[in-house]
Amino acid sequence: MIEVNELTKRYGDTTAVRQLTFQVRPGHVTGFLGPNGAGKTTTLRMLLGLIAPTGGTATVDGRPFRDRPRGLRHVGALLDAGDVHGGRSARAHLSALARSNRIPYSRVDEVLAEVGLSGAAARRRVGGFSLGMRQRLGIATALLGDPPVLMFDEPLNGLDPEGVLWVRGLFRRLAAEGRTVFVSSHLMSEMENTADQLIVIGRGELIAAESVTEFAARGTRLTVTVRTPDADRLTAVLSAEGAAVAPYDDRTLKVTALSAARIGELAFHHRILLEELTPQAASLEAAFMELTADSAEFLAGDSR
């Protein structure tokens, strides 16, 4: 259980995190979303006691993390895959960490095998690792102490599609085991297949803390793509039902304000052949963009 209460961090005139309050419960994968510069990393670092808050509290299982003499059995964290010394082998890196926390060395081999870095890779110097391999090592580090709480900062960066799939499965499994899994990302699309709870922040402030389903419902304009040889007739039928229909090409329509199920039903009723009926999966992304548009720190083409 992660509890953040009125958490604030100021650097001079800049406020990185402003009176942030939220909880992350065990048994779920909770996504921590926000555009670049929203304060996600700052929040995670305050949770881990690496930087001191200007105000408010951040606790893990009821205690500030810095009060723990040793950390790995309480919280596993991957902040930045680059937070290793390139001159050491993966195994030496993990062995030193394991030893400092009285974790048996056999656990080092276990986690290396779990992340797919056993054998020759474990003996190679980390400096020669690809970003994906470093991410795997970072995940191995987080798993080392078999902790009840896990935090990952942008863990999917640099992973290949197989790696992404594996990480998603791993997060779900860790949550199913009753652990608290807190995963930050600046991409909604990364979260929609992974997280079931969301904490969304922008410019250091809380925007939303709810389930993915609730969050998706915020997407005001749900779009359905329909392909039919009889576009004109379908347009008339759907428009009569109150839908907004925009032709995409001569066989494809973009329909808003009507569910895919209802469109199918109407087409069946009027004996119109449908070749494709696709609810737009980007609705979550759209909801995210819509919500954070006002709070994005750096906008492309920004004319300020």
Next chain:
Amino acid sequence: MTPTTPTVALAPPAPRFVDLLAAEWIKLRSLRSTYWALGTGALAVIAFNANAARVDASDFPRFDPRMRANMQWLALRDAFSDGSAMILILAVASIGAITVVGEYSTGLIRTTFTAVPDRRALMAAKVTLVTAVMTVYGALVAGASFALTQAILDTRDRGLPLSHPGALRVVVASALLAPVCALAGMALGALIRHSATTMVATTAVLLLIPTFITDRYRWTAAVKHAQPVNAWTRLTDIAFGHDPFTLVPRHPATVTGAWITFAAWAAVSAVVAVVAVDRRDV
């Protein structure tokens, strides 16, 4: 009877300082650069000393009788020459600094502090380990230098045993120069946290600034004598006050003062290294 839950088995084991020491030992010995730095440093120091002895041994037939009478001072000077002391200071201060700065510059420090939130205990372990390793290293380098230089001078029958008055002080002072300067490097590294700047700072503080301070006035002499390199010079100058060719300064350094300088630098540096990292954001 209610079944008892196995809470004891789930509780994490009590934290031990020895685990932190062992972890720091793994870190130190798993870096190739450690061996390179220690190895080349040791070779350079021993080679410089051996060369000083070789030069004196080869010049010996040309020494006049008064110089031959004072040959013991020269033999003790060759046992650990000024140049070697400078190399040793640079090498150990850099290695000491890198044990701290290396973690900051790579970002490893965040992983380390996440594993061990008790930063003071962690730094205390680092300081303890570096002190131990550097003391052994200094003893090996100083001992090997003494044995080799005296063996070379023995070719002229002028080598000294370790039991010769002052010989042990030369070896011990030179050996302890290693941990004292390594700790100073760690302290500066913990304060500065940036590789290149730390290297410049250690060189300036340990070697450059001490040479600029005069011992002409009482207070500047006190500052000068409180520098590790000058303390080492005083401790290894066995001829001090006996050599008819050297003027004793107006405000002379004392052997006791020099030992205190060593101890004070070690202690203050250790405290700075432990305290400096405790409250700062990483």
